[in-house]
Every structure is written in structure tokens, then in C-alpha cells.
Amino acid sequence: MTKSLSLLAACTLAHGAVPGRCAWCGAELPKRRRTWCSDRCGDAFWANHWWSVARRTVRRRDRYRCKRCGHKPPGRTHPRYRTLRKTDRLEVNHIVPARGDHRRLSCAHHLENLETLCLTCHKAYTKEQRA
Ligand SMILES: [Zn+2]
Ligand SMILES: [Zn+2]
Ligand SMILES: [Zn+2]
Structure with missing residues (x-):
């Protein structure tokens, strides 16, 4: 996870690693979500990086x-x-x-x-x- 955090900070597509925010779209994170606000944002991240x-x-x-x-x-x-x-x-x-x-x-x-x-x-x- 730490690796992808530094990547997220440099990524031109991602919103970046801001506490409480979706790392992909920047929306406020719902309870119990840690990185992405939805599976769709997580999927978009993987589709663009893996x-x-x-x-x-x-x-x-x-x-x-x-x-x-x-x-x-x-x-x-x-x-x-x-x-x-x-x-x-x-x-x-x-x-x-x-x-x-x-x-x-x-x-x-x-x-x-x-x-x-x-x-x-x-x-x-x-x-x-x-x-
Ligand atoms: Zn990227
Ligand atoms: Zn999102
Ligand atoms: Zn051809």
C-alpha cells in the first residue's frame, strides 16, 4: 500500500492520497472505505496502473x-x-x-x-x- 501511495501522489490521473478522500476521484470517503469511495474507483486505478x-x-x-x-x-x-x-x-x-x-x-x-x-x-x- 505504501508503494501505491507514493504513486498516487505523483499520478496525473488520481486525485492523490488525501485523508478521508477517495484517492481516485477525490470524493469524501464513506464509512468503512479506506482508499476508494467505490469499487469503480479502485477498478479504475488498477486498470490504469497494473x-x-x-x-x-x-x-x-x-x-x-x-x-x-x-x-x-x-x-x-x-x-x-x-x-x-x-x-x-x-x-x-x-x-x-x-x-x-x-x-x-x-x-x-x-x-x-x-x-x-x-x-x-x-x-x-x-x-x-x-x-
Ligand atoms: Zn498514474
Ligand atoms: Zn472515488
Ligand atoms: Zn496493424
Whole structure:
């Protein structure tokens, strides 16, 4: 919790760690609530800071299509899904690179910094970034 408190203080999306206030939206905390005024605020925090939740949220937001070329790889129900996904799948790209922050809470995972890309577009983007 202490880690996320310092993160909340620096986060541009969160209201911040103010006693008695929701750390996400700043509303007054109801009794028995300690950090978030509602589950929705807690969920919003995790969706913007924890990689596995953020990744899932972004894929859904982008309707399981590549943001750049609109490509939609075969879904799980496709009979050859397991084979096809090796070369044809969606990945979630950090527009401003996360620099190894994937395993911890980080503001690099703000949903506005994430986009769903197909493998081809993701590779092209990474190449552009390096150039
Ligand atoms: Zn709230
Ligand atoms: Zn694409
Ligand atoms: Zn943040």
C-alpha cells in the first residue's frame, strides 16, 4: 500500500492520497472505505496502473482490433487459433515506452498511453522508436 501511495501522489490521473478522500476521484470517503469511495474507483486505478489489467482493458476498449491498420486476428473460437496466434495476434503497445515497468504498479500503464496493435504494426512501431 505504501508503494501505491507514493504513486498516487505523483499520478496525473488520481486525485492523490488525501485523508478521508477517495484517492481516485477525490470524493469524501464513506464509512468503512479506506482508499476508494467505490469499487469503480479502485477498478479504475488498477486498470490504469497494473499491466495485466490494463492490457485486458485496452484490448476490450479497442474492440480487439489493431489501432493502426484495423486488422482483427482470428478469435479463440477459430479452429486453428493456437497455431495462428503465433504469427497473428494483438499486442498492447506503450506509446511512451514502459522501460521495464511491466511487473510493477506504474503510471506508464495509463490507458491513454496504451494502444492495441497487430504484430506487424507493433514491430514497425518499435523499429520507428529505435530509429
Ligand atoms: Zn472515488
Ligand atoms: Zn496493424
Ligand atoms: Zn498514474
